[in-house]
Structure formats: C-alpha cells, structure tokens
Amino acid sequence: MPVLSCHRAGLPDGRQVGFYPKINRGFWVFLSLFIKYDNLKDVNKLVFVSNRLPFTIVKRKGSFHLQPSAGGLATGLSSFYKAYQAIWVGWSGVAKEKIKGSEREKFEKRLKAENCYPVFLSQSDIENFYHGFCNKTIWPLFHYFPLYTVHSKRLWEAYKRVNEIFCDEVAKVAQEDDIIWIHDYHLMLLPQFLRDRFPEATIAFFLHIPFPSFEIFRLLPWRREILRGLLGADLIGFHTYDYVRHFLESASSLIGCEHSFGHITAENRVIRVDAFPMGIDYQRFARAAKNPKVKQEIQRIRHIVKTRNMVLSVDRLDYTKGIPQRLEAFDLFLEKNPKYKEKITLVLVAVPSRTNVEQYKLLKAELDELVGKINGKHGTIGWIPVWYLYRCLSFTSLVALYNIADVALITPLRDGMNLIAKEFIASKMDDRGVLILSEMAGAAKELGEAIIINPNNKERIVNALKEALEMKEEEQIERNKIMRRRLQRYNVVRWANDFMDRLSYVKKIQQELLVRKFTPVIKENLIRDYLKADKRLILLDYDGTLISFAEKPERASPDAQILKTLEMLTKIPGNKVVIISGRDKETLEKWFGHLKLGLIAEHGVWVREKEWEMLEPLRNDWKEEIRPILELYVDRTPGSFIEEKEFSLVWHYRKADPELAQLRARELRDALLHITGNFNLGVLEGNKVMEVKNAGINKGKAALKWVSKEKWDFILAIGDDWTDEDVFSILPPWAYSIKVGLSPSKARFNIGSLYEVRSLLKTLGEKEISHEQ
Numbered sequence: 001m002p003v004l005s006c007h008r009a010g011l012p013d014g015r016q017v018g019f020y021p022k023i024n025r026g027f028w029v030f031l032s033l034f035i036k037y038d039n040l041k042d043v044n045k046l047v048f049v050s051n052r053l054p055f056t057i058v059k060r061k062g063s064f065h066l067q068p069s070a071g072g073l074a075t076g077l078s079s080f081y082k083a084y085q086a087i088w089v090g091w092s093g094v095a096k097e098k099i100k101g102s103e104r105e106k107f108e109k110r111l112k113a114e115n116c117y118p119v120f121l122s123q124s125d126i127e128n129f130y131h132g133f134c135n136k137t138i139w140p141l142f143h144y145f146p147l148y149t150v151h152s153k154r155l156w157e158a159y160k161r162v163n164e165i166f167c168d169e170v171a172k173v174a175q176e177d178d179i180i181w182i183h184d185y186h187l188m189l190l191p192q193f194l195r196d197r198f199p200e201a202t203i204a205f206f207l208h209i210p211f212p213s214f215e216i217f218r219l220l221p222w223r224r225e226i227l228r229g230l231l232g233a234d235l236i237g238f239h240t241y242d243y244v245r246h247f248l249e250s251a252s253s254l255i256g257c258e259h260s261f262g263h264i265t266a267e268n269r270v271i272r273v274d275a276f277p278m279g280i281d282y283q284r285f286a287r288a289a290k291n292p293k294v295k296q297e298i299q300r301i302r303h304i305v306k307t308r309n310m311v312l313s314v315d316r317l318d319y320t321k322g323i324p325q326r327l328e329a330f331d332l333f334l335e336k337n338p339k340y341k342e343k344i345t346l347v348l349v350a351v352p353s354r355t356n357v358e359q360y361k362l363l364k365a366e367l368d369e370l371v372g373k374i375n376g377k378h379g380t381i382g383w384i385p386v387w388y389l390y391r392c393l394s395f396t397s398l399v400a401l402y403n404i405a406d407v408a409l410i411t412p413l414r415d416g417m418n419l420i421a422k423e424f425i426a427s428k429m430d431d432r433g434v435l436i437l438s439e440m441a442g443a444a445k446e447l448g449e450a451i452i453i454n455p456n457n458k459e460r461i462v463n464a465l466k467e468a469l470e471m472k473e474e475e476q477i478e479r480n481k482i483m484r485r486r487l488q489r490y491n492v493v494r495w496a497n498d499f500m501d502r503l504s505y506v507k508k509i510q511q512e513l514l515v516r517k518f519t520p521v522i523k524e525n526l527i528r529d530y531l532k533a534d535k536r537l538i539l540l541d542y543d544g545t546l547i548s549f550a551e552k553p554e555r556a557s558p559d560a561q562i563l564k565t566l567e568m569l570t571k572i573p574g575n576k577v578v579i580i581s582g583r584d585k586e587t588l589e590k591w592f593g594h595l596k597l598g599l600i601a602e603h604g605v606w607v608r609e610k611e612w613e614m615l616e617p618l619r620n621d622w623k624e625e626i627r628p629i630l631e632l633y634v635d636r637t638p639g640s641f642i643e644e645k646e647f648s649l650v651w652h653y654r655k656a657d658p659e660l661a662q663l664r665a666r667e668l669r670d671a672l673l674h675i676t677g678n679f680n681l682g683v684l685e686g687n688k689v690m691e692v693k694n695a696g697i698n699k700g701k702a703a704l705k706w707v708s709k710e711k712w713d714f715i716l717a718i719g720d721d722w723t724d725e726d727v728f729s730i731l732p733p734w735a736y737s738i739k740v741g742l743s744p745s746k747a748r749f750n751i752g753s754l755y756e757v758r759s760l761l762k763t764l765g766e767k768e769i770s771h772e773q
C-alpha cells in the first residue's frame, strides 16, 4: 500500500535535520484522496436503532393510541427514514405489562406497516433505564449539570440490561451485512454488544446530545465502559467539533486510545470519529406557509395577537433549555422597557417531557409560578404578557407560530443541537424575523448570523431582545438569507448522506488494512519458506514487539519464555537472530549478552556482532545544549522523564497526561527544530518517546550490516513503531516484514498483537529444520 514519506529533506548545506513525523499522519489524508467506494446505503439495508420510535404508544381516555414522538431525534430522522427504506427499532413508549395479547399485536402490526419494530420494556426497566440512568445520570451529566446527576449501581445495571435487550431485538431483524445506525445516549453500550455478536457488521453511532468535556465526563463511575461500548462502532458522529474533541480527549485519557486525524485504532479496528451537524427537512418548513391549513392558522393567531410584537419560545420542558432564566430576562426587559408594555407577547410553548423525573416536576412547578408572577406583575386587563402553552403542538400550529413570530428567543443552557432554531429560520418565507440563540446550543456553530447570547447573562438577553425588536428589516433579511441558504444546502438528507459516505469510507479503510493482515495462510507460507531456507535472518524489535510496554522502561525486562524462544532460534543452524532496539547497550548486554544474538542498541548507534562497536564515529558534546531544553519539558509535563544514553537523549512521556503530553510533544518538536540543525541531530518520535540523536543513524542503516552481509534466502523483520520503518524499508521485497498493530506501515503485513509475534517465533524455534545444513 502506498504510504506518504514524511521525512524532512536535508539542509541546503547537506546537513540532515532528521525530523520524522509519525507515518500515519499523511496516510489518512492520502487515503481520503484516493479511496473510491460505493455508498453503503445504496447496497445494504439500513437499520435505525434509537430509544424513541417516530411514533409512541400512549394511553388516552382509557385506550391506546399511536402519536408522533416529540423531540428533535424523532422529528429529524422521521422525515427521511422511509426514503432510505430503513427499518427502525425502538422503544414502544408503553410498559409491556400494560399492553398485552391481541392489543399489543395490533400495535405491532400498525408500527410494522411504518417499518417500525417496537421494543417492549417492563415498567421497572422503564423506571430504572429511561427515567433512571438515561435521564437522571447521562442526560444531566452530559449537559453539565453534575449536581443533578444520580450515580446508582442499580440504574447502571438496568442500563446494561436494556442495551442487551435492544441487542437481542436488533439481532431479530438485522443481518450481518446490514448497516446498523444507532442513535443517542440511551444506547451507548449497544455498539460493542452488537460487535461481539456480529464482528463483521457495519455499525455506526450518532450522539444527539453534547459530549461533555473530559473534566465532566470523568465524573461518571462507568466512564470506561461507556467509551468501550461506543468504540464497538465503525463511525462515531457528533453534532460539533467541540464534542468530537471532548470524546477523543476522554478516549485517550481514560482508555489510552491514541487518535490521529479523527481516526482511532482500537482492538485492531480503525474507527472514525467526526462531526455531522444535523440538519432539518428544510423544504417542509419553507413551503409550510403556502399550506391552506397553515395559512388559516396564521390568520387565526394574528387576529388574537393583533399588532403586538410576538416573541416565541418553544422547547420540551427541560432544565437544560434555560426556560426560567429566559422568563426572568423577559421580566427584566419589561421593567427596563416600559414602552413595550401591552405591545409585546411572549408565547411560551413548553412540551411535557420526562414527567416522572423529579427535576422535571420541580421545573414545571417553578415555571407555573414564574409565569403567574410575571403576568400578575405586568399584565393589564386585555394584555397577558406571557401566553403559556404546556402541550405538544401540531406541525400546523407550530409553523404558524414560527411564521408570525418577530423574534425567536432560544436560550438553552446546553443543547446538543436545537432544531427549533433551524426550523424557525427555515419557515421565514419573507426572510423577516430575528433569532436570538444561546451560544451553548450546537446550532450556534452554524447560525452565526443570529444574535448569539450567553444564556446566563440576563442583561445580555434583555439587550438582545431590544436589539431584535428594533432591528431594521434590511438587516433581518440579510442575516436570514445567509442562514436559510445554509440550512437549505445542509439539510437532514445531506446530513445523513454525509454520515453514510463517511461510514463507507471507514469500512473501505478497514478493508485495505485487512488485506495486509497476517493471516493463518500467510503464517503457513512463512513457516514453509523458513523451513525450506538454508540461511535465515530474523530481525526483531524489542519493546512493543517481544515485550509489552511498562510505565518505567527498566521494568519491561525479558521474561523466561521469550528468552527460551530466542535461545531456541539462535541454536538452529543457519539462523541469525538480531535484536534491534532503542535501548542502551548496557541494558541489552545485561539481558541478552549470554545469547548468540546480534544486537543493535540506541536505534543503530551501537552494534554487536561479536564485540560492541559504533556504527560510525559520533559526537555527544551536543547533549549539554539539548539536556536543559528537555529538562524544561520534564518540569512542564508531570510524569515525563529523561533517559540518557551515550549518544542520545530521550524524553519519555508514557506516564504523563496523554493530552498534555501530546501538546508538549508538539511544542518540544518545534523547539528542537530550531537547534538540532546546528548539531546535525535528528529527532525520532517513537511510542510515547522523543529521542534526540545524531542524524543519519537509524535502525535500518544498522540492520544493513547483517542484511547485506550474506545471501539470505529467508528474512523476517518484526517491529511495532515507526522507528522500525527504517528496517522495513531496506529489506528486499520478498522478505517477510511485519508490523505489530493495525496501522499503516512499510511492512508487508500487520499482525494483531505481540502475543501473536511470540507465538510465531515459538513455532519457528520449535520447528525441525529437516534438510541438511
């Protein structure tokens, strides 16, 4: 597979400044340019999975009915899932004890006609899962309300159980070659549960709420389980780049998943993490005002509102939406701007939501009181300042309100996206009207022409209201035109297509890497060639290839098993085994001195055929200049330390905070760039290490000493980090070169883990070389 070379060229005077950025950086860019793929959704069946179906079974006046579900996920996705011919698996909305037998079958049938497959949960699961872990733990925490967050093992157990139930239900309707697209925070364990059952499946996940910053997410006792659950997916999507960043930081800090350009390699699978701001069904809202029913409704409401200015506020009744703060700001606005009295109406639509959860009950009581207080304080006979509607409106009434409103006041304290803001703008056929939008809503990233406010700043909301009510029409039109064009372009179908494109792309990358996988067939071929050969060269990296990494390098000493394997290999006539390491020669001598091995230390500075010698004469007086720089970075990066070798200095940061260390590593690389050229030095970036050493020295150059010495008829080279790439690149094309881990490499094959390496070497050591030597 072609890989971009990232080696920096030499200086004009011929000196080398050996900076070697990690190889996979360019790789992702390269792949994205050249990979061609069919969009998966054109070929395979699509299965949506979410807690809510687009329809919910509700009990009204003693009998069950189907009603459209509230909330952005259901409204957003239902506008196109049929066009995709997707099937949808989700909770029915009613406890399984309450709806039984033929009645249940009747609803199952009706839902199936809509391509929906209901999941029936018990009353206690609804309580502990939906009202419990979902809406008392994840929802408040992810919306930055840690004080509202309940940490209960019982609720967590219910969350796991219901995710398993969903896994069973999906397994009933999906095949392994379907695309399974899981939605939202209720089902964050499902990707991995499904992966365990269908290892080859195409699984995507989209989170509709914010992914909080690491400092918030880390509060969750089950944070690692949640991350691992999500990493069962091939693609993980969020509304904004901030959420992507937060997720990547948590994955790296909590479970050590390194990322590069939005790609994570976990459990030998490449996973893509990206931002996809969800759009709306633009045309549905843009055309709505032409609908006769909507026109009628507009006239009806206008007649009641008369010439008053209308400010519109629509949300589910949720503490994340900042409704009390908004009302308080409206109260202050009326106090500060008495000229607006009797000339303005705030229409406050609060859609009942999660009414079983205590915080929602408290909020409802608070709102009732606040509305009463404001209306009592400012109202007059003939003027009610706040029209309070506690119900879910029909599409007709909602778009009528969007159309009439002069101002939409949308001030959530946190919101994953907020589709209401987008719907309001899309509905404005004549481009008139002003959107006031909280900067804490994901939508603010795309609707920058709105008046953006901090929802905690009451004075700012008051000023924004005044600014909005007094904004010139030309300015309103100018702002709205830009936003409407944007919403029209990036609508909900485009959003879903984009998501599907990314999914196809990541599957393609996985396939490309799979082709290079060290399979049992390749292993058999290797063993056959090994047994056939007379002269065999085996080049082995040490850390990460034969032995796992330890927090302190000195702890990663060879165990008895690997020493035995190496001894067996060296005793076979015709074999030459060389350990090629970045370690100092004293350590290698101590560990392997007694074996008949070739040794390469300090990434190629020292070689031992019989005695230790330098590959070429080198200086080390530069260390005095470089050491203080590294020391500064040790001070600035707790947990990092310096290792000193005869001809190199190494900054280790395995134990440091991963995000901080990555940042510091970038800074240190830049700092060193300015100075290393003067000393003809190179900087090697290994696995959580940065090594400064003489330029031009590398493992490949040292390995040549053995490679070019004889006419080998079998060569095997194994390594795990990119310092081993220099070895792979000097080998003849027929040599077996193997990279440990599933990331891009110049090696011909990728092997899953060092345990597979050890088992391969053991097999080679135990094999009888049958023919005459």
Ligand SMILES: O=P(O)(O)OC[C@H]1O[C@H](O[C@H]2O[C@H](CO)[C@@H](O)[C@H](O)[C@H]2O)[C@H](O)[C@@H](O)[C@@H]1O
Residues within 6 Å of the ligand: 051, 052, 070, 071, 072, 073, 074, 076, 184, 185, 208, 209, 278, 353, 354, 415, 416, 417, 418, 419
């Ligand atoms: O299902 P409910 O408990 O009744 O809650 C309704 C939905 O609320 C949340 O909506 C989110 O999705 C929107 C679309 O992506 C987004 O604009 C909004 O910011 C989010 O809060 C929740 O995420 C859904 O799962 C619920 O169905």
Ligand SMILES: O=c1ccn([C@@H]2O[C@H](COP(=O)(O)OP(=O)(O)O)[C@@H](O)[C@H]2O)c(=O)[nH]1
Residues within 6 Å of the ligand: 070, 071, 072, 073, 075, 076, 314, 315, 316, 349, 351, 391, 392, 393, 394, 395, 398, 417, 418, 419, 420, 421, 423
């Ligand atoms: O009376 C109402 C109020 C809201 N909505 C819909 O509910 C969704 C709310 O989504 P949003 O992303 O704004 O917030 P969420 O409720 O999902 O947190 C929007 O699509 C609205 O059209 C509705 O159908 N009827």
